[in-house]
Every structure is written in C-alpha cells, then in structure tokens.
Amino acid sequence: MDSKHPIAARNLNHWFGTGEARKQALFDINLEVELGSLTVLVGPSGSGKTTLLTLLGCLREVQDGSVDLLGHELHGASGALLTALRRRLGFVFQAHNLHNSLTARQNVVMGLQVHGNLPAEQADAAASHLLGLVGLGDRLDYLPANLSGGQKQRVAVARALVGNPDIIFADEPTAALDRVTSANVVALIKRLGRERGTTTVMVTHDNRILDQADRIVTLEEGRIVKSIDANA
Numbered sequence: 349m350d351s352k353h354p355i356a357a358r359n360l361n362h363w364f365g366t367g368e369a370r371k372q373a374l375f376d377i378n379l380e381v382e383l384g385s386l387t388v389l390v391g392p393s394g395s396g397k398t399t400l401l402t403l404l405g406c407l408r409e410v411q412d413g414s415v416d417l418l419g420h421e422l423h424g425a426s427g428a429l430l431t432a433l434r435r436r437l438g439f440v441f442q443a444h445n446l447h448n449s450l451t452a453r454q455n456v457v458m459g460l461q462v463h464g465n466l467p468a469e470q471a472d473a474a475a476s477h478l479l480g481l482v483g484l485g486d487r488l489d490y491l492p493a494n495l496s497g498g499q500k501q502r503v504a505v506a507r508a509l510v511g512n513p514d515i516i517f518a519d520e521p522t523a524a525l526d527r528v529t530s531a532n533v534v535a536l537i538k539r540l541g542r543e544r545g546t547t548t549v550m551v552t553h554d555n556r557i558l559d560q561a562d563r564i565v566t567l568e569e570g571r572i573v574k575s576i577d578a579n580a
C-alpha cells in the first residue's frame with residue numbers, strides 16, 4: 349500500500365439498475381485519504397455520498413475504476429479478501445442493526461468477535477470502557493428497546509470502535525446526538541486518528557464535525573465538485 353493513503357479511489361464510476369432503468373450514480377471519482385485523517389463527505393440528497401462510502405467500505409461491488417483499500421485492489425477482489433478487509437473496518441450506519449435481545453454491552457462485545465476470541469472478561473472490559481467514553485457507562489446492561497434513538501446510536505459507535513479498526517466508515521453518526529455527545533464522539537475519533545492512525549470517512553451535515561474535519565469533499569450529482577484540505 350501507499351503507506352500514507354489507506355484509501356485511494358481512481359476513475360471510479362458506479363451505476364444502479366439495468367437496461368432502460370440503468371442510471372449512473374458516480375462519475376470519475378478520484379480521492380486519496382490520508383492516514384489518520386477525518387474526511388467528511390457532504391452534498392445534496394442523492395448526490396452519491398452513501399454510494400461512495402459503501403464502495404470504499406467493501407459493502408458494494410466495484411464495477412468500474414479502482415479502489416485501493418489498505419493496499420488491496422477492491423475491483424475484482426475475491427469474497428475471501430473482502431471479508432478479511434471488512435474485519436479491519438468499523439461501520440456506523442443509521443440503521444443501527446443492534447441485536448434487540450442483547451444488552452448494550454453485549455452488542456458492543458459483538459464488535460470484537462470478528463477479531464477472534466478475546467477472553468470474555470477482557471471483551472466485557474473493553475466494551476464497558478468504550479460505552480463509558482460515549483457516555484453510556486450507566487446503561488451497560490440496558491436492552492436497545494429501553495434506550496433512546498441517540499443512545500442506540502452511541503452503542504453503534506462504541507461497537508464500531510471497540511475492535512480498533514484501521515478505518516471507520518460512518519453515515520451521519522451524530523444525527524440523533526445532542527451537542528455534548530456529538531462533540532465527544534468526534535473528539536474520540538480525532539484521538540484515535542492521532543494515537544492509533546485510525547482513518548475515518550464520514551457522511552455528515554453536522555457543522556460541529558465539519559469544523560473538525562481534515563478534508564471536506566463535496567459531491568454533486570455523482571461528481572466530486574470540491575475537495576478542501578482544512579489543514580493546508
């Protein structure tokens with residue numbers, strides 16, 4: 349891999365549908381993401397942000413062009429390689445996909461299980477620690493049904509981060525969070541970037557996050573129309 353860029357997309361195009369209904373959603377996307385940085389994708393509804401995020405995150409098949417992720421080409425990659433790469437990624441999407449029969453802590457522990465078998469005590473401790481960091485230290489044993497939307501979102505954030513991923517992909521992760529919690533989540537992501545070189549790519553319209561971003565990439569009608577390096 350180009351060690352400075354855990355993600356590099358080149359001449360990336362993407363289409364949905366077939367025949368008459370076939371419609372191009374992304375046009376000639378070129379993007380390099382710096383190691384340990386926070387990159388934010390913005391743009392109007394339907395501009396292709398989620399499509400791009402899911403392509404970079406191995407959640408959608410690359411049809412045309414190239415994505416180099418952690419030193420591996422995703423275009424034409426085998427299922428086994430994609431599975432191995434996904435284990436190195438953390439995802440926060442709006443549909444939290446929490447398990448309703450598991451407590452907050454057990455849900456976060458699930459985020460560790462793809463990484464092999466940590467002793468249960470250590471896994472519990474890591475999950476409790478992360479839940480404490482997102483302000484849910486007093487809700488460890490609550491079921492999702494007894495948590496608010498914002499609290500469930502925080503559980504999803506903790507689950508994405510607990511496995512110490514190389515890259516975090518997040519779609520509006522702070523949408524349902526209050527100001528303080530949102531700031532905490534962003535501070536945590538920034539700290540992971542500094543201390544562990546964790547790279548984050550996030551779709552968001554949250555101004556509090558835009559202020560903290562290293563790069564802001566604007567999409568319009570499937571094209572990158574602006575890319576601002578906030579540190580330049």
Ligand SMILES: Nc1ncnc2c1ncn2[C@@H]1O[C@H](COP(=O)(O)OP(=O)(O)OP(=O)(O)O)[C@@H](O)[C@H]1O
Pocket residue numbers: 364365373391392393394395396397398399400
């Ligand atoms: N599964 C799909 N099948 C067909 N078309 C799709 C599919 N997913 C997205 N699209 C289309 O691709 C384009 C980009 O959608 P995408 O969800 O990436 O936009 P977005 O910028 O994330 O929007 P939003 O901010 O509303 O979430 C849109 O025109 C959308 O209708």
